[in-house]
C-alpha cells in the first residue's frame with residue numbers, strides 16, 4: 449500500500465511538472481484527484497489495511513494527496529508568470545509610444561540663466577567666487593567696521609574657529625558682494641602681469657602701489673548662494689543673489705541708472721521702469737535702494753504694492769575705500785555695484801506671491817510643476 453501511494457505521487461508530480469498549460473493541469477488533477485481518480489480510488493482501499501497499521505498508512509495517504517495538490521498549485525503559478533513575461537516581450541511596433549515624463553529646470557535655475565544672458569549682452573561676465581569665504585572679503589574689504597552688526601554671529605555663519613591673522617575667520621558668504629574685491633584683485637593682477645611683460649612702456653608693475661595704469665575695465669556678474677542665520681516664511685537660510693560690478697574710468701551714476709533700466713526692461717518687460725532712492729550701505733557711496741514699478745498696476749498703485757513700486761534691492765557707487773582694498777586707485781577709477789536677490793526678482797516678475805519661500809527648496813513636484 450505504501451509503495452503504491454509513493455509511486456502514484458511520483459507519477460503525478462512528474463506529469464504536473466511537464467504540464468505546459470492550465471488545461472493539461474486540470475486534466476491531471478481529474479486523473480488523480482477526481483471522483484474516480486487514481487489517488488481517490490487508492491484512498492478508498494485504506495479500509496482493507498489491517499487496523500493496527502491503518503492510522504500510519506492513512507496519514508501517509510493524506511500527505512501524498514496534499515503534496516499532489518500543492519504541486520498543481522505551484523505549477524499553475526509558474527505558468528501564469530510565464531504568460532505575463534511572454535506578453536511583456538511581445539512588442540507591437542504599431543502601438544503608440546509611451547511618453548516618459550519630462551521635467552524642467554528648477555525655477556531659480558531658470559531665473560539665473562535668464563539673468564546671466566541679459567547681462568552677458570552688455571559685457572558682464574559671470575564669475576564664481578568661494579561661498580565659504582574669509583571674513584576679510586565679506587566684511588573688512590567692503591568697508592565694514594569691526595563692530596558692525598552684520599558680523600554678529602546672529603546673522604552670519606562662522607564655520608570654524610580657524611582664524612587667519614590678516615583674513616579673519618572663515619564664514620559662509622552672507623552676500624555676493626564678497627566677490628567684488630576678489631574680482632578687483634584678479635583684474636589688477638592681470639594688468640600688472642601685462643605691464644611687467646611690456647616693461648618698456650614704463651607702467652609700474654609693483655604690487656604695493658594702487659593701480660592707476662591704463663585699461664582697467666571690470667564688468668562682473670557674480671551669482672551665488674548666500675547664507676544667513678534666518679528661517680521663516682519670507683527668509684531662508686540659503687538664498688541666491690546676483691551681484692554686478694562695473695569699474696572703469698569716469699563711471700558714474702548715469703551708467704548705473706542705464707544698466708538698471710536695461711535690466712528692468714529686459715527682465716520684467718518694456719512697460720516697467722525703475723527709480724533710485726537714497727540709502728546707506730557700507731561699501732557704496734552714495735548708496736541707493738532700487739524700486740521697480742509694480743507689474744499689476746504699472747505704477748498707479750494697487751492692493752499688492754500700495755504706492756505703485758516694489759523694492760528690488762541695493763546699489764551704489766563703489767566706495768573709494770573698497771577700490772583701495774581691491775588695489776585700485778580711486779582717484780583714477782570709479783565704479784558702481786548692485787546686489788539683488790534672485791528669488792525676489794523672480795517673484796516680482798511672475799507676479800507670484802509665494803506664501804512660504806521655503807517651498808522653493810522643498811522639492812515638492814506639485815509646486816514646482818506649476819512653473
Ligand SMILES: [Zn+2]
Nearest residue numbers: 742745750753
Ligand atoms: Zn501695484
